[in-house]
Amino acid sequence: xxxxxxxxxxxxxxxxxxxxxxxxxxxxxxxxxxxxxxxxxxxxxxxxxxxxxxxxxxxxxxxxxxxxxxxxxxxxxxxxxxxxxxxxxxxxxxxxxxxxxxxxxxxxxxxxxxxxxxxxxxxxxxxxxxxxxxxxxxxxxxxxxxxxxxxxxxxxxxxxxxxxxxxxxxxxxxxxxxxxxxxxxxxxxxxxxxxxxxxxxxxxxxxxxxxxxxxxxxxxxxxxxxxxxxxxxxxxxxxxxxxxxxxxxxx
Amino acid sequence: xxxxxxxxxxxxxxxxxxxxxxxxxxxxxxxxxxxxxxxxxxxxxxxxxxxxxxxxxxxxxxxxxxxxxxxxxxxxxxxxxxxxxxxxxxxxxxxxxxxxxxxxxxxxxxxxxxxxxxxxxxxxxxxxxxxxxxxxxxxxxxxxxxxxxxxxxxxxxxxxxxxxxxxxxxxxxxxxxxxxxxxxxxxxxxxxxxxxxxxxxxxxxxxxxxxxxxxxxxxxxxxxxxxxxxxxxxxxxxxxxxxxxxxxxxxxxxxxxxxxxxxxxxxxxxxxxxxxxxxxxxxxxxxxxxxxx
Numbered sequence: 001x002x003x004x005x006x007x008x009x010x011x012x013x014x015x016x017x018x019x020x021x022x023x024x025x026x027x028x029x030x031x032x033x034x035x036x037x038x039x040x041x042x043x044x045x046x047x048x049x050x051x052x053x054x055x056x057x058x059x060x061x062x063x064x065x066x067x068x069x070x071x072x073x074x075x076x077x078x079x080x081x082x083x084x085x086x087x088x089x090x091x092x093x094x095x096x097x098x099x100x101x102x103x104x105x106x107x108x109x110x111x112x113x114x115x116x117x118x119x120x121x122x123x124x125x126x127x128x129x130x131x132x133x134x135x136x137x138x139x140x141x142x143x144x145x146x147x148x149x150x151x152x153x154x155x156x157x158x159x160x161x162x163x164x165x166x167x168x169x170x171x172x173x174x175x176x177x178x179x180x181x182x183x184x185x186x187x188x189x190x191x192x193x194x195x196x197x198x199x200x201x202x203x204x205x206x207x208x209x210x211x212x213x214x215x216x217x218x219x220x221x222x223x224x225x226x227x228x229x230x231x232x233x234x235x236x237x238x239x240x241x242x243x244x245x246x247x248x249x250x251x
Numbered sequence: 252x253x254x255x256x257x258x259x260x261x262x263x264x265x266x267x268x269x270x271x272x273x274x275x276x277x278x279x280x281x282x283x284x285x286x287x288x289x290x291x292x293x294x295x296x297x298x299x300x301x302x303x304x305x306x307x308x309x310x311x312x313x314x315x316x317x318x319x320x321x322x323x324x325x326x327x328x329x330x331x332x333x334x335x336x337x338x339x340x341x342x343x344x345x346x347x348x349x350x351x352x353x354x355x356x357x358x359x360x361x362x363x364x365x366x367x368x369x370x371x372x373x374x375x376x377x378x379x380x381x382x383x384x385x386x387x388x389x390x391x392x393x394x395x396x397x398x399x400x401x402x403x404x405x406x407x408x409x410x411x412x413x414x415x416x417x418x419x420x421x422x423x424x425x426x427x428x429x430x431x432x433x434x435x436x437x438x439x440x441x442x443x444x445x446x447x448x449x450x451x452x453x454x455x456x457x458x459x460x461x462x463x464x465x466x467x468x469x470x471x472x473x474x475x476x477x478x479x480x481x482x483x484x485x486x487x488x489x490x491x492x493x494x495x496x497x498x499x500x501x502x503x504x505x506x507x508x509x510x511x512x513x514x515x516x517x518x519x520x521x522x523x524x525x526x527x528x529x530x531x532x533x534x535x536x537x538x539x540x541x542x543x544x
Contacts, residue, residue, distance in 0.1 A: 097427070
């Protein structure tokens with residue numbers, strides 16, 4: 001693969017613990033400019049912890065996270081300023097604020113002025129539904145609309161890397177299809193995407209490359225097409241067999 | 252009839268001072284989910300800053316007032332940095348913050364007992380108390396009208412700050428979900444400092460008016476219990492609730508004093524609290540806790 005290029009986002013040997021419980025034991029991954037990379041894994045594999053650790057929302061015990069070669073700050077507000085934003089698990093829209101106010105919050109690091117109008121237009125072109133609901137309270141939106149809002153909000157900071165934590169969570173299959181189509185469009189606009197998903201099939205169909213996270217360790221990685229065809233992955237994550245852990249560790 | 256109008260004006264005036272205190276209290280609660288019992292301390296700090304500036308510096312009321320508000324604002328920020336932030340960074344259990352705030356209240360009170368002594372001090376007559384006729388229907392004191400007007404101005408300014416500015420928006424977002432506000436690129440520690448500054452600032456406005464009304468002493472902050480009751484009646488964490496609750500409380504106190512007996516005031520206040528907790532425990536405008544999951 002393109003190993004000579006410098007990755008846009010690089011996670012190296014990242015460790016995170018909650019008290020005595022180790023959530024991530026030395027996780028590494030690379031995301032190159034323009035890529036969509038997915039991390040798949042079952043419940044409790046450490047996917048959200050990985051996202052939160054990159055964002056500085058949980059303490060990184062060891063290891064490092066770099067953006068274009070320079071270290072990402074450990075404080076999340078600095079991470080956003082440096083160019084990484086997250087659409088969190090469970091969407092976490094600000095329910096008592098309007099759609100517009102939610103999007104404004106996404107643009108917070110830029111001082112709220114300048115090109116915010118342009119970015120609003122951009123987000124509204126991607127998600128026309130949000131424009132229709134501009135003055136509505138976020139709490140009154142449907143699940144799919146809330147997910148669009150969470151993604152739009154994360155885009156308002158004009159990130160170089162967009163992190164997505166389970167964008168399919170709790171949504172109907174038809175809505176999931178819509179959301180993933182939008183992610184493809186967003187990527188075509190030049191936004192690099194790192195996505196963690198339990199919905200392995202959708203994630204791998206969308207992404208260029210994939211990683212498999214299992215109980216805090218990366219157990220496999222490769223081009224998404226290969227992962228989709230891999231019998232072990234099929235058995236463990238694509239519903240072709242029972243939930244069976246992957247034994248072989250390849251790097 | 253004249254007595255009724257007079258007592259209504261007095262009630263609104265007292266209620267609006269409670270509102271200044273209750274709003275700060277509620278603002279802190281909405282962000283950090285604990286009742287800051289050191290809030291009364293901020294009010295006392297404001298009172299003494301004002302007193303000191305008037306007596307020792309010979310400043311006018313505008314300068315003394317400004318110094319008091321800013322001084323109390325920074326004292327509130329300092330309290331948060333010293334006593335609450337170290338706890339916040341180690342645990343999510345808000346009970347520890349509550350206990351720390353009780354401790355800070357005692358600390359602030361006793362700092363003043365040591366430095367200036369426990370005796371009651373009257374502020375120089377900087378706020379006029381001349382009788383004023385209200386449209387020929389009743390007479391009231393200019394002081395009551397001025398305190399009512401000031402409260403309206405400061406509460407209006409707070410409303411503008413929260414609804415029109417970028418940090419105001421961030422505070423409203425953080426009141427719903429502090430963690431996610433941090434994820435949006437908001438420096439959460441700075442936001443909390445701003446909230447405490449505003450809370451201390453508004454408490455000092457209330458502190459100045461209360462010192463004129465009741466004289467100034469280190470335990471004056473105990474009056475915050477009334478603002479606390481008002482905030483609970485209105486719904487903890489809700490700013491309109493805090494204002495409405497305060498006005499209800501002020502009116503109830505003054506109408507009781509005017510038509511029943513002055514000694515019954517506190518009985519009525521706490522009866523209102525008990526009734527609210529029995530009938531609608533979340534207060535008039537309170538959000539139910541389950542919404543916040």
